[in-house]
Amino acid sequence: xxxxxxxxxxxxxxxxxxxxxxxxxxxxxxxxxxxxxxxxxxxxxxxxxxxxxxxxxxxxxxxxxxxxxxxxxxxxxxxxxxxxxxxxxxxxxxxxxxxxxxxxxxxxxxxxxxxxxxxxxxxxxxxxxxxxxxxxxxxxxxxxxxxxxxxxxxxxxxxxxxxxxxxxxxxxxxxxxxxxxxxxxxxxxxxxxxxxxxxxxxxxxxxxxxxxxxxxxxxxxxxxxxxxxxxxxxxxxxxxxxxxxxxxxxxxxxxxxxxxxxxxxxxxxxxxxxxxxxxxxxxxxxxxxxxxxxxxxxxxxxxxxxxxxxxxxxxxxxxxxxxxxxxxxxxxxxxxxxxxxxxxxxxxxxxxxxxxxxxxxxxxxxxxxxxxxxxxxxxxxxxxxxxxxxxxxxxxxxxxxxxxxxxxxxxxxxxxxxxxxxxxxxxxxxxxxxxxxxxxxxxxxxxxxx
Amino acid sequence: xxxxxxxxxxxxxxxxxxxxxxxxxxxxxxxxxxxxxxxxxxxxxxxxxxxxxxxxxxxxxxxxxxxxxxxxxxxxxxxxxxxxxxxxxxxxxxxxxxxxxxxxxxxxxxxxxxxxxxxxxxxxxxxxxxxxxxxxxxxxxxxxxxxxxxxxxxxxxxxxxxxxxxxxxxxxxxxxxxxxxxxxxxxxxxxxxxxxxxxxxxxxxxxxxxxxxxxxxxxxxxxxxxxxxxxxxxxxxxxxxxxxxxxxxxxxxxxxxxxxxxxxxxxxxxxxxxxxxxxxxxxxxxxxxxxxxxxxxxxxxxxxxxxxxxxxxxxxxxxxxxxxxxxxxxxxxxxxxxxxxxxxxxxxxxxxxxxxxxxxxxxxxxxxxxxxxxxxxxxxxxxxxxxxxxxxxxxxxxxxxxxxxxxxxxxxxxxxxxxxxxxxxxxxxxxxxxxxxxxxxxxxxxxxxx
Numbered sequence: 001x002x003x004x005x006x007x008x009x010x011x012x013x014x015x016x017x018x019x020x021x022x023x024x025x026x027x028x029x030x031x032x033x034x035x036x037x038x039x040x041x042x043x044x045x046x047x048x049x050x051x052x053x054x055x056x057x058x059x060x061x062x063x064x065x066x067x068x069x070x071x072x073x074x075x076x077x078x079x080x081x082x083x084x085x086x087x088x089x090x091x092x093x094x095x096x097x098x099x100x101x102x103x104x105x106x107x108x109x110x111x112x113x114x115x116x117x118x119x120x121x122x123x124x125x126x127x128x129x130x131x132x133x134x135x136x137x138x139x140x141x142x143x144x145x146x147x148x149x150x151x152x153x154x155x156x157x158x159x160x161x162x163x164x165x166x167x168x169x170x171x172x173x174x175x176x177x178x179x180x181x182x183x184x185x186x187x188x189x190x191x192x193x194x195x196x197x198x199x200x201x202x203x204x205x206x207x208x209x210x211x212x213x214x215x216x217x218x219x220x221x222x223x224x225x226x227x228x229x230x231x232x233x234x235x236x237x238x239x240x241x242x243x244x245x246x247x248x249x250x251x252x253x254x255x256x257x258x259x260x261x262x263x264x265x266x267x268x269x270x271x272x273x274x275x276x277x278x279x280x281x282x283x284x285x286x287x288x289x290x291x292x293x294x295x296x297x298x299x300x301x302x303x304x305x306x307x308x309x310x311x312x313x314x315x316x317x318x319x320x321x322x323x324x325x326x327x328x329x330x331x332x333x334x335x336x337x338x339x340x341x342x343x344x345x346x347x348x349x350x351x352x353x354x355x356x357x358x359x360x361x362x363x364x365x366x367x368x369x370x371x372x373x374x375x376x377x378x379x380x381x382x383x384x385x386x387x388x389x390x391x392x393x394x395x396x397x398x399x400x401x402x403x404x405x406x407x408x409x410x411x412x413x414x415x416x417x418x419x420x421x422x423x424x425x426x427x428x429x430x431x432x433x434x435x436x437x438x439x440x441x442x443x444x445x446x447x448x449x450x
Numbered sequence: 451x452x453x454x455x456x457x458x459x460x461x462x463x464x465x466x467x468x469x470x471x472x473x474x475x476x477x478x479x480x481x482x483x484x485x486x487x488x489x490x491x492x493x494x495x496x497x498x499x500x501x502x503x504x505x506x507x508x509x510x511x512x513x514x515x516x517x518x519x520x521x522x523x524x525x526x527x528x529x530x531x532x533x534x535x536x537x538x539x540x541x542x543x544x545x546x547x548x549x550x551x552x553x554x555x556x557x558x559x560x561x562x563x564x565x566x567x568x569x570x571x572x573x574x575x576x577x578x579x580x581x582x583x584x585x586x587x588x589x590x591x592x593x594x595x596x597x598x599x600x601x602x603x604x605x606x607x608x609x610x611x612x613x614x615x616x617x618x619x620x621x622x623x624x625x626x627x628x629x630x631x632x633x634x635x636x637x638x639x640x641x642x643x644x645x646x647x648x649x650x651x652x653x654x655x656x657x658x659x660x661x662x663x664x665x666x667x668x669x670x671x672x673x674x675x676x677x678x679x680x681x682x683x684x685x686x687x688x689x690x691x692x693x694x695x696x697x698x699x700x701x702x703x704x705x706x707x708x709x710x711x712x713x714x715x716x717x718x719x720x721x722x723x724x725x726x727x728x729x730x731x732x733x734x735x736x737x738x739x740x741x742x743x744x745x746x747x748x749x750x751x752x753x754x755x756x757x758x759x760x761x762x763x764x765x766x767x768x769x770x771x772x773x774x775x776x777x778x779x780x781x782x783x784x785x786x787x788x789x790x791x792x793x794x795x796x797x798x799x800x801x802x803x804x805x806x807x808x809x810x811x812x813x814x815x816x817x818x819x820x821x822x823x824x825x826x827x828x829x830x831x832x833x834x835x836x837x838x839x840x841x842x843x844x845x846x847x848x849x850x851x852x853x854x855x856x857x858x859x860x861x862x863x864x865x866x867x868x869x870x871x872x873x874x875x876x877x878x879x880x881x882x883x884x885x886x887x888x889x890x891x892x893x894x895x896x897x898x899x900x
Binding site for chain 2: 014016022024025027032035036037041061062063071072073075076077078081082083084085087088089090091092094095096110111112114115118119121122123125126127128142145146147148182184186187189190191192193194197207208209210211212214215216218305
């Protein structure tokens, strides 16, 4: 936990539906405006007004086609399809804000590190140092098929490639151009000193990249690194690479165990374990009174699209949940795809049925849903922040843009009054805002260069 | 020629230097601000004030290392290195303008059509239909080495791949989602009608892409297609695919021949030859009096970096021009790389030496440099537009941002007074502005689906 107050992200996606499947049908919901630039500039202004560190963009490649072995339910119900590339929203949102950051999900499975390194260096320049890279390895067969791979790589192979991918990126971002390589000497006619621009000469199993990097150093050099490792291999990856971790475990006990495990693994990688930040998701549904909050929550629940949720979860766990009886109790699933989402509901004391799981998961998958007055919601966040020891929250949207605007208008003032949320941004770059430092921590492998 | 007046693009690059190598050293030049978002939003506002159709972003992958067989001269002199990805400037520039378009250069050699199709669909949504795709196939060995290819593909192989690449993109953009596939039926819970979202089932030599496209149709569907084919194979590609062609031939006679050839080839592809627009480059250096204009031109010429120009041209033609005596007369070069640039100077009646070529090319490679009063510059543009029959101009920058702001402040009013440039934008999308139609022409192969 850092001592500058809690950190907040809006957790969203450049699509009609993200995780609250069916919410676009709610009267007044503006999710169908996702393809409109002005929708996002409004979101950016609101999030900055609320002191959010950033907007976190999830993304997925491919179309979910596991449920009923068919993509039609997904297309009909807009289950993360259609979706646009989130990175192209960021420059417009940066234009209307000064300090708000942007976490962008990109997959290491379908691009090349020399390409991705240039994209993030550019984005870091364009945003004055306000971008983060959420590293994912992709999991949908339909993405692999469309992007030229005969078959999706298996889980460990994806992570092997991702590990080498990151090492190439670190070398390009951190080691290729020295701090004083750009001299801008008009009289002498020298823009850069070639003696301080180095090849990286990477020659590995997946990539051969001689370098040098084609971009001069951006404000942060390496974007803030996010990850959400859940499997053993994923946790190892996060422990080595992540500066901030998105936590999908739903209960305080599970979150505590997860954080302890990741910190221990980080220490084994030679890192300062306290340099990692942890962000669970949360769905805040807030009203001026308990009754108003409960009425909102009820209305949102009424619009959950249960079949759509099952189509989404089927893609997450790579198993056709349409084959299960809706009233059947769910069991633990062994899967290489996204773990935890369904397993969080399996085998616990609550004994969820498939339908109950879908109805609950329809408001933000496994994240806690907090319904109440501004004081009650602030109490719950304070509990997670002070007692469980998380560093902040990814605010998930039950309604767009009401979840965000309600939170900023009602909960943010309460948090600020309690001294739990800073009054203004302290740093210039996203890493300064989040982590209080301008560069990767010196114990981070990308900085150590090992 | 269209009858709605001439079309103007600013021709630029997200880098310190584009084609006027050395100009960043000129007092007051702001090229070193290329990594600053505000530089570009100012450019966008100025270009829109001047009624420009768009800002055309060149781009290159890799670092020029042919001259002296070394990348150091390129890095030292900022010869298109460092350079950032231009596409991420576009959403910020779109945010501060209403009608200005953006042509983005992307290579078909280092990305996948399913990926690129999503990027342009997103950009078209984010800009409300104001993007163009300048199709290039890339030519630098250093790019191939960094992006995972053992060797650069040969020229014809690059074009074979590019041809299939475009066919995949057209299928995703034009054929996958029917016009009424998105129904947004809140009551019925149907966002899209899956019966109107189609697989494309492409299975070709270079790509296998089942589809469907992951994005709903954007305002233009297919971005406006630019190309600059110069070789025989390149001309064939442009004749089949391009809606607008960037012309690099320097003399009226060469331009006339080129346009006639491309129109003939377009007709052979079953296209209406009049649907193609032609844009030569031009470097306007304008002053309130002839003396002021000439003084500016002289000052710009004084800052040309001859060695930097030769490093750039060596990369263009893939031949080390440092091996030639600067006072040697140049001869025609047979090359698979960018043709025309050096050959334009070779073997003509003017008998250029290497040094003379570099000094001239330093103000915009082979494009005509027009120096004079607003009236004189307008006379020259009118001649090209009315007599040679080009459709407009790519305005190349001898100084940033002065070339653009001088042109907009002094030449644009003169062109408008003569009825050569429209007073306001007529269409909403870039294709409407440029071509007077909302979609690809019905005779275009991307529309015909053959």
